[in-house]
Structure formats: C-alpha cells, structure tokens
Amino acid sequence: MPATGRYLYGLIRSAEDWDFGCIGLEHDGKPSRVYTARVASVAAVVSEHGAREKLLPLRKNLEPHNRVIRKVMESATIVPMSFGHVAKCEDEVLKALRCNRDSIRAELDRVDGKVEMTLKVKWDVDNIFEYFVAADQELTAFRDQIFGRSQAPSHAEKIELGRMFEERLGKERDEQTERVVEAFLSCCSEFKVNPVKNDKGVMDVAFLVERGRQKAFEERVYEVAGTFPTQYLFDFSGPWAPFNFVDLDIQLPAA
Amino acid sequence: MELTSARVQCRPAHRASVRPGYASRQRRVSLCETLDRVLNKGAVIAGDIVISVGDVELLYVGLNLVVTSVETMRNWASGDPCPSGSKPVETKSLTVPPEESAVRARMEG
DSSP, rough: OOOOOEEEEEEESSSSEEESSSOOSSEETEOEEEEEEEETTTTEEEEEEEETOOOOOOOOHHHHHHHHHHHHHSSSEEBBBBBOOOSSSSSHHHHHHHHHHHHHHHHHHTTEEEEEEEEEEOOOOHHHHHHHHOOOOOHHHHHHHHHSSSOOOHHHHHHHHHHHHHHHHHHHHHHHHHHHHHGGGGOSSEEEEEESTTTTTEEEEEEEEEEHHHHHHHHHHHHHHTTTTTTTTEEEEEOOSSGOOOOOOEEOOOO | OOOOEEEEEOOOOOOOOOOOOOOOHHHHHHHHHHHHHHOSSSSEEETTTTTOHHHHHHHHHHHHHOOOOOOOOHHHSSSSSOOOOOOOOHHHSSOOHHHHEEEEEEOOO
C-alpha cells in the first residue's frame, strides 16, 4: 500500500502541536483533518492527501486551501504556501522543515503579528483614452492634428499617438503610486507594488500591516481617498495572510 | 478572521464615502483576489520532496507551471527549472498562458 502523502497549507511558528479540525482538502471522500507537522518551534500545517492523487486547481480544492489559511490566521501568523504542494509522506515534510529551519524562521519573524492589506486604485471613467487626452494639451493637439485632416492618419502617426498615451499613463501611475505609498508609510512595515491588471488600473499595492494597526490603515484609506478627485476609485481588502511578502523558496538537498 | 473589503470614492462634496451597491460585488472581488494569491503567490518548494514518482512528478512540476504567474515562473527560470532527478516537463503544459489557466480554474471550479 503506498504511503499517504501530505498536503501543505503553510508554515507557522509554534512550540506545540495544533489540530485545526476537519476543514482540509478532500481525502478518502471527506474533508481531511488539518494539523501540524512540527520540528522544534517550526511547524507545517498539513493534512493527509493521496501522494499520487491528481490535484487540479479547481474551486473544490482551492477553497479549502484558502479556508485553512484563514482559519490558522485566527490564532497564528502563517507563511502561506502556494497552492498544490504535496509531499509524499510526513517525514518528507519534517525533512524540509529541518533543512530550511533558519530561512523559515527568518521569514516567520519578518511577518510575525502582521497581516496583508491590499489597495487597488483605478480610474472610474468610461473611456480612459478620452479621459487622458482631454487632460493633456499635447495629446489633444496631436490627436486633433492627425485626425483633423482630410486624409486618414498614417500607421506611424497612430503608433506615435499610442506611444505618447502609454507614456502619460505610465507616468501618471508612477506619480500617484508614489504619492499614495508615501501616505501609508507610517502605518505599514513593508509594501509591495504589483503591476496593474488593465488600462484603467492606477495601482495595486500590498501592505504588510501590524494586526493592531489595521484600523489605522483603513482610516488612512478613507483619508487618502478624500484627497483624490472623484475619478479615482479606491478598493481595499484584508486582512490576508502575507502572500505578497513571502520570499521563501524552500530548497531540499538531493536525496 | 473576517475579510473586509470596501470601495471608497471621493464624492463631489469632497468627503470620501463607501460607494453604495458595493456589497453585491464584494464576494466576487474577494474570490478573484483569493485566486490570484493562492495560485500566484506564497511559498514554493523546489526539490525532490514533492511527489517524486514517474508521471506524478510531471504532474507536480506541470501543475506548478500551469497555474503559476509570470512572476513565479521567473523564479523558476532563474533557479533550476527542473529539480534534480525529475524528467523534462512536457512543453504542452508550459505554454498555457497564466491568465488563461486562472480563468480555467475559475470555470472548472
């Protein structure tokens, strides 16, 4: 009979063993029991999982991964694992903890007692191109010049207009991101600027915030949003496990 | 721990306020945010620990690359993309664009 594998949800610092209940990924037709596999003060949050079982990023698998991380967050600071890690047995998990104990500890120390808050800002306008062109004299003049003639603008001219637009957009994003990040420096310990996902995105920033300063962070969002024109839409969410601040590539010596 | 999310926009009265009608969107937003995190971020283990037998190893390596973000992919590329002892990954799974795989995860889920 093949050994039962272990699914990994994340890493915590703990001097004792934990049992988080049957809230894990499905195993043998029912939600698996989530508990800790521990080496001294470093523990991996795991549950039994077929080592050769197919594991796909489906909602039924992603949901428990996320649920476990949220549950653990209630009582400990967790360094979350990316979805899809299965060790072939518990010993392998313990070996991984032993080999990487120092780096895992350092990572846990860095995020200890902190949560991740995300702030996404976007331009709430129907047409981002029109909005920008209208706000920029040089862009307006160039557009009128190439579209105002009897013949259609050349390919090269359109490309040039597009390039100018992109440049303005990028510059505006950078300036506003700097302005916003600066306003949050006093209530976060780290921040990470992520690339925006679409044209209307102004910024996507993750902040690492002390648990106790969450309220202050939220209040700051309202304050900062109040200093921006109405076209700027602020979305914030949290607390999340520090997904954006994990910088841990766990290495294993060759067997 | 309860997840909060709110949308704030400065109203003409120059006072930031939570936008009405937001609650309905909230669930969807946090699902997308969750997917982005769980699939693209978090700690990664590279090595022989992860399922190391034959085709299953391919599944692990393939899975990670299929669901990974460009960001994570870069990490793989800069290090050893193919953990020692593992077989080469089928290129088929490497060419799925990250965006598409995330969408597929949502559709299939």
